[in-house]
Structure formats: C-alpha cells, structure tokens
Amino acid sequence: MEITELARQVIAGNRRALARAITLVESVRSDHREQATALMEEIGRSGRQALRLGLSGTPGVGKSTFIESFGMMLIREGLKVAVLAVDPSSSRSGGSILGDKTRMEYLSREKNAFIRPSPSRSELGGVARRTREAVALCEAAGYDLILIETVGVGQSETVVAEMSDVFLLLLAPAGGDELQGVKRGIMEMADIILVNKADGDLKAAAQRTRADYAGALRLLRKRPQDPEGFPKAMTVSALEEKGLATAWQEMQALVAWRRENGFFDRRRAEQAEYWFGQEIRYGLLGQLEREPYKSLIGTLAAKVAAGESTPGNAAAEVLRALRQDAG
Known part of the structure; x- marks a missing residue:
C-alpha cells in the first residue's frame, strides 16, 4: 500500500490501517524510516487533536485494570479511546511479553477502543522510541482520548510527560514508607496522583496514603501551569469503578483551565521542540x-x-x- 493511501485509510478510521501504520513507524529499517517520515507528513495535515493522558506507576499497582475500567467508562460516554501500552523488553533476547491487551478483556472487544502494546526495546523513560508517532497516528484516526501506559519501572519514567497533556501517577495503598519509593522527580511531573485499590480492607490504607501524598505535594514548588488545588491526590477503585468519574472531571477541569490560560498550546509547542x-x-x-x-x-x-x-x-x-x- 502506498503511503498516501495508507494515510487516507488511517484518517478514515480504519483500525487495520492504523495498526499497519504504527508497525511502519516502529520499524528500524532505513527504507521504512523514510516511508514513516512521509506518512507522518501526510497524517499531520488532518489537524485532529486528542486529549493525551500519560499513566505511570509501579508494577502491580493495577494500571491495566484501571485503564480497562476508565476506558469502558469513557466509551459509555460516547468517546473513542486508544491505549498505547509499553511493555519492558528482555535485554537478552529483545523480546517482550506484550500482555497488556490480554489483561484488558472487555476493553479489547470494544469497537471504539484501540489497544496497541509495544516493546520498549531498552529505551529509557518508560516509553518506546516511536510512541510519540503512534500517538499522532491515533489522533489522526479520530480517537478522542489516548492513554499512554509506561512500562512501570519507577522514577525514570518522566519522558511520558513530554508527550502527554495530563500525567497521572497511579499508586497502591501502603504505609508511610511508600513515600520513600516515589522520588521527587516523578512527583514533580505528576498532575494527579491516583491511589488505586481503595476498596475492601485496603480502603482505610488508601485514604491514609492519599493524605500522605497530598501533604507531600503541598511541599513542592508551585507550577505556573497549575490552577489552585493542583497537582492533587485522589483515591480510586478500578475494581469497583469508584472515583473514576470524579477523577475524569478533575482531568477535564485541569485541561480546560490550561486551554483558557494558554498553557495547553504552549506545552504542546515545547513538546514538539523537545x-x-x-x-x-x-x-x-x-x-x-x-x-x-x-x-x-x-x-x-x-x-x-x-x-x-x-x-x-x-x-x-x-x-x-x-x-x-x-x-
């Protein structure tokens, strides 16, 4: 398929063409890189823009469960959701399990959802090298919201903030020592901290952890791109789907404020320069x-x-x- 036709089908919302386009931009072959550059020029003319949400968190915190519950809620609201999940690659074989799609059983069946796992290929920063191009392709394909899930390896995962409009940090309920595990670098990048698993026996622990992080956030230097009250810490239960609607309202409020005050477009320009x-x-x-x-x-x-x-x-x-x- 020639590049112009591939771009046309991506913009028309063809899921198979979108998957093929992402495979092309992820290729390291020199001839494919030339084709990928031409493709990105073509799809850039669509002018479409989606809300980009970056999501990071330690392994086992429930990122996949959160994405599925959150994504299903958004689809019920009539939105189209794309998920770009980056899995860690083996340093020995270069292979990756790419298991995120199998963990999102219900979301993966939705016609208004697109889930694409990609190997990190030892890239630092928690995202694959060509994730940014994959985001642009999903925007051109007409998705309203793009969730970028990082590999989940800790504080180095700040690169995702350079390709997202809102950066979410997902954490699990724990004692006071939990603050020691999340260093200042990634906390300074986060717009909203979500303490997951706020249900059952862990509900009280989740509330305490939220209070710990809320206190820690108040100690950080005020950022010009934040309205009053941000960044903030909240509790959610992806399993019971509690707190998700409130978290979504807060994300929308943050984005609306940044748009009105010029920070949204300015940040997009800074990211392009980066x-x-x-x-x-x-x-x-x-x-x-x-x-x-x-x-x-x-x-x-x-x-x-x-x-x-x-x-x-x-x-x-x-x-x-x-x-x-x-x-």
Missing part, C-alpha cells in the same frame, strides 16, 4: 552504528578494554572523526 532535539540525537547515534564509525568504535573499544586508552580519549577520537567528515 522531540525535534531527540530526533537529532537519535540520528547522530544512528550514524555511529554505520561504517566507518562502527569499525573505529570497535577498535577503540578494544584499546579501552586493554587499558591502552582511556574512555574519554577514545570518545574524543570518535567525535573528531565525525567533525572531520562533517567539515
């Missing part, structure tokens, strides 16, 4: 994986391992070679 810089970095690193730099790096790596050169001197030599070729 990813422009990232693409340059990826391109430069890709150059080093090709000849003659690949052989040069291999030779210098052997010298460093043998103690004949320092890592700093060896790296400087590679950079000199890059500058000479560019000049």
Whole structure:
C-alpha cells in the first residue's frame, strides 16, 4: 500500500490501517524510516487533536485494570479511546511479553477502543522510541482520548510527560514508607496522583496514603501551569469503578483551565521542540552504528578494554572523526 493511501485509510478510521501504520513507524529499517517520515507528513495535515493522558506507576499497582475500567467508562460516554501500552523488553533476547491487551478483556472487544502494546526495546523513560508517532497516528484516526501506559519501572519514567497533556501517577495503598519509593522527580511531573485499590480492607490504607501524598505535594514548588488545588491526590477503585468519574472531571477541569490560560498550546509547542532535539540525537547515534564509525568504535573499544586508552580519549577520537567528515 502506498503511503498516501495508507494515510487516507488511517484518517478514515480504519483500525487495520492504523495498526499497519504504527508497525511502519516502529520499524528500524532505513527504507521504512523514510516511508514513516512521509506518512507522518501526510497524517499531520488532518489537524485532529486528542486529549493525551500519560499513566505511570509501579508494577502491580493495577494500571491495566484501571485503564480497562476508565476506558469502558469513557466509551459509555460516547468517546473513542486508544491505549498505547509499553511493555519492558528482555535485554537478552529483545523480546517482550506484550500482555497488556490480554489483561484488558472487555476493553479489547470494544469497537471504539484501540489497544496497541509495544516493546520498549531498552529505551529509557518508560516509553518506546516511536510512541510519540503512534500517538499522532491515533489522533489522526479520530480517537478522542489516548492513554499512554509506561512500562512501570519507577522514577525514570518522566519522558511520558513530554508527550502527554495530563500525567497521572497511579499508586497502591501502603504505609508511610511508600513515600520513600516515589522520588521527587516523578512527583514533580505528576498532575494527579491516583491511589488505586481503595476498596475492601485496603480502603482505610488508601485514604491514609492519599493524605500522605497530598501533604507531600503541598511541599513542592508551585507550577505556573497549575490552577489552585493542583497537582492533587485522589483515591480510586478500578475494581469497583469508584472515583473514576470524579477523577475524569478533575482531568477535564485541569485541561480546560490550561486551554483558557494558554498553557495547553504552549506545552504542546515545547513538546514538539523537545522531540525535534531527540530526533537529532537519535540520528547522530544512528550514524555511529554505520561504517566507518562502527569499525573505529570497535577498535577503540578494544584499546579501552586493554587499558591502552582511556574512555574519554577514545570518545574524543570518535567525535573528531565525525567533525572531520562533517567539515
């Protein structure tokens, strides 16, 4: 299928074409990268915009259960929901289980839902390298809300904030030591902290944890992009579907305030600038994986391992070679 036709079918809402387009942008083949760039140019003309929700949290906190309950609630309201779930890849084989779709049994059957698991391929920041392009494709396909679920590995997962409008941090009920497990970096990025599993025997513990985080958030520096009362901590029960409607109202209120005060568009512009810089970095690193730099790096790596050169001197030599070729 030619790129123009693929873009047309994505914009028309064809789910199979959307899946194929995401596969194309995730490919690392050089010819596919050229096609993917052309595709992104085509779909960029659609002008569609969806609400992007980033979701992070520790493993076992119930992210998949939350997404299914939350997504089903939104679909009942008449919205179309896309879920981009990033699973950790094996550092040995590069493979990934990609089990998120099987855990969202009901949501995966909905015609107004699209679930796409992707391997992280050892990318840092909790998201796959091409998740941003996948988000843009889902927007062009007419989805109203896009949920970006990170791999769930902890405080390094702040990159998702560079591709979302609202960043949710999902946590489980625990004692006071729970605050030690979530470091300042990711808390400063969060717009709303949701303490999940606020049901049954854990309900009281969830309320205490919410109070702990609410207190911790008050100690953080006030951000200009937040109205009064944000960021905030809330309790939800994905299992019993309690608190989800209230959380959704708070997300909408936050987005509406940011739109009215110019922060929404400004943040989107800053994110575009951030990813422009990232693409340059990826391109430069890709150059080093090709000849003659690949052989040069291999030779210098052997010298460093043998103690004949320092890592700093060896790296400087590679950079000199890059500058000479560019000049």
